[in-house]
Amino acid sequence: MNEKQTPHYIPWMIVGLMDFVTVIGFDDIIYNFQNQGLVAVTSWVLMTFLYVIPYNLIVAHMGSTFSEHGGGITSWIRETNGDTFGYYAAWFYWITGLPYVVDVANSVVISLGWLTNGNGNIQDNLGNAWFGILTAAIFIIFIWLQHFFKNRSLELLSTIGGGAMFIMTILFVIMTVVGLTQGNGIKTQPFDLSAFIPKKIDWGFLSTFGLFIFAMNGSELAAPYTKDMKNPSRDFPKALKMIAIMTMFLTLFGTFSLGVYFNAHHLPNDLKMNGSYYAFQAIGEQFGMGNVLMYVFAVVQGIYMLAQLAVILDASTRIFLGDVAKRFMPSQLTKMSSDGLPINGYWMTTIICTVIMALAALLPQVNDIFNWLLNLNGIVSPMSTLFLFWAYMMVRLHSDRYPTPDYTYIKSHNLGFIVGTWMFVITLAFAVLGFFPTDAEMGSATFTKMLSLNIIVPIGMVLLGFSLPWVAKRQQQNNGRAFSRGSWLVMTALLIVSLLGLSSYGMATNLFSHWAMGVKVPVIIVVDAILLYICMHATHNGRTGQTAE
Numbered sequence: 001m002n003e004k005q006t007p008h009y010i011p012w013m014i015v016g017l018m019d020f021v022t023v024i025g026f027d028d029i030i031y032n033f034q035n036q037g038l039v040a041v042t043s044w045v046l047m048t049f050l051y052v053i054p055y056n057l058i059v060a061h062m063g064s065t066f067s068e069h070g071g072g073i074t075s076w077i078r079e080t081n082g083d084t085f086g087y088y089a090a091w092f093y094w095i096t097g098l099p100y101v102v103d104v105a106n107s108v109v110i111s112l113g114w115l116t117n118g119n120g121n122i123q124d125n126l127g128n129a130w131f132g133i134l135t136a137a138i139f140i141i142f143i144w145l146q147h148f149f150k151n152r153s154l155e156l157l158s159t160i161g162g163g164a165m166f167i168m169t170i171l172f173v174i175m176t177v178v179g180l181t182q183g184n185g186i187k188t189q190p191f192d193l194s195a196f197i198p199k200k201i202d203w204g205f206l207s208t209f210g211l212f213i214f215a216m217n218g219s220e221l222a223a224p225y226t227k228d229m230k231n232p233s234r235d236f237p238k239a240l241k242m243i244a245i246m247t248m249f250l251t252l253f254g255t256f257s258l259g260v261y262f263n264a265h266h267l268p269n270d271l272k273m274n275g276s277y278y279a280f281q282a283i284g285e286q287f288g289m290g291n292v293l294m295y296v297f298a299v300v301q302g303i304y305m306l307a308q309l310a311v312i313l314d315a316s317t318r319i320f321l322g323d324v325a326k327r328f329m330p331s332q333l334t335k336m337s338s339d340g341l342p343i344n345g346y347w348m349t350t351i352i353c354t355v356i357m358a359l360a361a362l363l364p365q366v367n368d369i370f371n372w373l374l375n376l377n378g379i380v381s382p383m384s385t386l387f388l389f390w391a392y393m394m395v396r397l398h399s400d401r402y403p404t405p406d407y408t409y410i411k412s413h414n415l416g417f418i419v420g421t422w423m424f425v426i427t428l429a430f431a432v433l434g435f436f437p438t439d440a441e442m443g444s445a446t447f448t449k450m451l452s453l454n455i456i457v458p459i460g461m462v463l464l465g466f467s468l469p470w471v472a473k474r475q476q477q478n479n480g481r482a483f484s485r486g487s488w489l490v491m492t493a494l495l496i497v498s499l500l501g502l503s504s505y506g507m508a509t510n511l512f513s514h515w516a517m518g519v520k521v522p523v524i525i526v527v528d529a530i531l532l533y534i535c536m537h538a539t540h541n542g543r544t545g546q547t548a549e
Helices: 012-023 026-036 039-065 073-081 083-095 098-117 127-145 151-181 209-216 219-228 232-261 271-286 292-321 343-360 366-397 413-433 445-477 485-508 517-540
Strands: none
Touching: 012 151, 012 232, 026 039, 026 151, 026 209, 026 232, 026 271, 026 292, 039 209, 039 219, 039 232, 039 366, 039 413, 073 083, 073 366, 083 366, 083 445, 098 127, 098 271, 098 292, 098 343, 098 366, 127 292, 127 343, 127 366, 151 232, 151 271, 151 292, 209 232, 209 366, 209 413, 232 271, 271 292, 271 366, 343 366, 343 445, 366 413, 366 445
């Protein structure tokens, strides 16, 4: 009874695989292939050496420097810039990951659609209504499954998902090479050096690079697990280097192979949503295997996306609530369950994801919803990464204040600061360019809606981030009560009316083609209203742990 339990350490290779599922996948190659065609190969090469490698080694340097801290970027910013800046870094890093949570849940629904129907015609098979409802069900269920996830569960799911996805990509590349040696044709013509060089570098071309950064960032999500490693300052950099190598292989060879099976000059409109399945369907037919590979990939994709969902929800919530100064947070958000999980943090995650889905309902087609969420991620994800590079710049600028880590990226502090500044500036530039929608014709109604949402959603994220310290201050000044029950009910009603107004506008633009939204949006808003009321009722109850009055 008195014997101490042997601590469970996570091996660095497992941490690498847990992180790999949040960094890159076969879909990320598809997204940028549709935007740039075979030119994406050149972009991947440039981004690999000018961005991916420095990015991962910067994360390795920071993880090694602050190996005893479990808050990731939150801890790094707090240690370099103080509690206030640390809170805003935690908030924006956390909330900017939520559009991707919705996107991942969408991808799970799409993989189930391919498994069930054998095709990607999800618009006819499900329509907007059921697509939204199933997506909401998946992420809500998974948020609450976090109660049961322990590190071992995440290790197992990530190992299976990340390993299987990497194997499927290798298989795709190998079969592509075998097919070429057997004399099979190449769909993209001409398939020469000119196909890999951009014809013109304009606003539209540059606006696509935000998705490259979105595809490659996320390795810092492994930082909260450094405290679960036996020798974090030594082993964490190994995991990051492994991720960099896997990312290079996946992006370069995967994009090249796509050019063999798709005509890069005439790509399907739904390639971002269904391209991965089309690819394995094409290669299976070429080798006389029918749809076997497609079904195998659909299973792998489902597991991979569920692993992403689990790791993102767990790691990002740890970053947000694991090391944030308490005075900035409403007391309810710092409340932990008996399992050590931030229970009300999961409620807030559910509510915000639901609002994002309701706003997405303004768009006419499932494919538009999928593409807009991707485009949004290409804006907000790079924006949140700016905190990483800022913290690294401060560490190199004030090197005398911080211990020399076991792993040091660039021995010269001045050169390290310059590299950090480069990463900060290029990330900011591509994030700003990402506001320009790339998947709709300029001047069309869909383009206007996407551009409007690209502006409205980030502004909402910023305002909500600034409001939490205000609520916390009101609690501190009013014995734990920020607002009265009536005030919360009024705010809830205003939110519901606003969302219903937006959805009504979306349906009014074309009543018949948008009839499905009439089902989807009210269902989502009702769920949102119930969850919001429960969460706000908890806030009304006063300080953490108090019973209802």
